[in-house]
Amino acid sequence: MRIGVLGTGNMADALGTRWVAAGHEVLFGGRSPERSHALAARAGGRPGTLGEAASFGDAALLALPHDALADVLAALGSGTGALRGRTLIDCTNAIGPGLLLTTGTGPGAARTLARITGAAVVKAFNHLPDSVWRLGPLAAATTEGPLAVPLCGDDEAALETVRTLVRDLGHVPLTVGGLERADQLEAVTAFLIGLWKSGHDPRTLLPPFEVVTAGDRAGGRER
Ligand SMILES: NC(=O)c1ccc[n+]([C@@H]2O[C@H](COP(=O)([O-])OP(=O)(O)OC[C@H]3O[C@@H](n4cnc5c(N)ncnc54)[C@H](OP(=O)(O)O)[C@@H]3O)[C@@H](O)[C@H]2O)c1
Incomplete structure (x- = not known):
């Protein structure tokens, strides 16, 4: 790809x-041409501009601060097409002071990105730090098995492209819903970051799956 x-x-x-x-x-x-060339040389890829990346290949990954998006997309002329219809992977987190979402209660980052660009946006990779994405599948695996990577998107072809890219990292894609669910993924990420930063292991909030779902299996009520 x-x-x-x-x-x-x-x-x-x-x-x-x-x-x-x-x-x-x-x-x-x-x-920065210098940083682009340095990273491309180190990784074994090609250097380029933001505009070239936006129109390159089968999919684009947006790996920029959320608050830079308006400027960057305006410079790309996104409204007229650089990203329109393309598979755009959104790993951004719009997190501000107090670990609150800067998108507030409105549409989240991914939905706004989709509206502004017309791209087939897939929210992915935002919920874990870059240090984890650098790891191979064994090192990143959970105690329950391979790392599951939640994806949210409305375009099935774009989702399938990103599923492939997740598998190519050695992880397991988990499509959780449409782009409206990306708002939740963005909020959960801010919540997780808060726990990690204060030294709490989020896994202590989660009893085993079988325990949590025991009531459902016994014909329990909806929560
Ligand atoms: N790092 C993580 O662990 C992590 C995990 C999950 C999600 N995320 C999200 O992923 C996104 C990228 O994070 P990151 O950690 O990779 O950030 P980063 O290391 O600070 O890199 C940001 C990149 O954006 C560029 N940039 C910043 N402002 C810009 C502007 N106004 N116009 C054009 N380019 C601009 C920077 O260019 P220069 O180098 O020229 O400044 C740099 O290439 C963020 O939305 C973040 O919330 C990060």
Whole structure:
């Protein structure tokens, strides 16, 4: 597959490098030619501009700060088409002071991105730090098995493309719903980051699956 990566920072590096290792052709597009060339050389990909990454290949990964999006998309002329109809993977987190979503109670980052660009947006990879995405599947696996990567999107072809890219990292794609569910994934990520930052292991909030679902299996009520 050919993948355009918008950004040359941590997430671009983590995911792009592993996709190159999996045999994909990756173009790393950044606003700084130096950083784009350095990352492409290190990862084994191609350097380019943000615009070139936006229009490159089968899918694009948006690995930029959420608050830079308006400027970047305006510069790309997104309203008229750089990303329209393309598979666009959104790994952004719109998290501000107090670990609150800067998108508030409105549409989340992914839905806004889809509306502005007309792209087939798939929310993915936002819920874990770049240090995890750099790992191989064994190191990233959970005690329950391979790492499941939640995906939200409305376009089946785009979802299938991203499922392939998840499998190529050695993980298991888990399609949880349409793009409206991305709002929840973004909120849950902020919640998880809060727990991790304060030294709490989120796994302590979660009894085994069988325990949580025992009532349902016994014909229990809806929650
Ligand atoms: N890092 C993580 O663990 C992690 C995990 C999940 C999700 N995310 C999300 O992924 C996204 C990227 O995070 P990151 O950690 O990779 O960030 P990062 O390391 O700070 O890299 C950000 C990239 O965006 C570029 N950029 C920043 N402002 C820009 C602007 N106004 N115009 C054009 N380019 C701009 C930077 O370019 P320069 O180098 O030229 O400044 C850099 O290439 C964020 O939305 C973040 O919330 C991060």
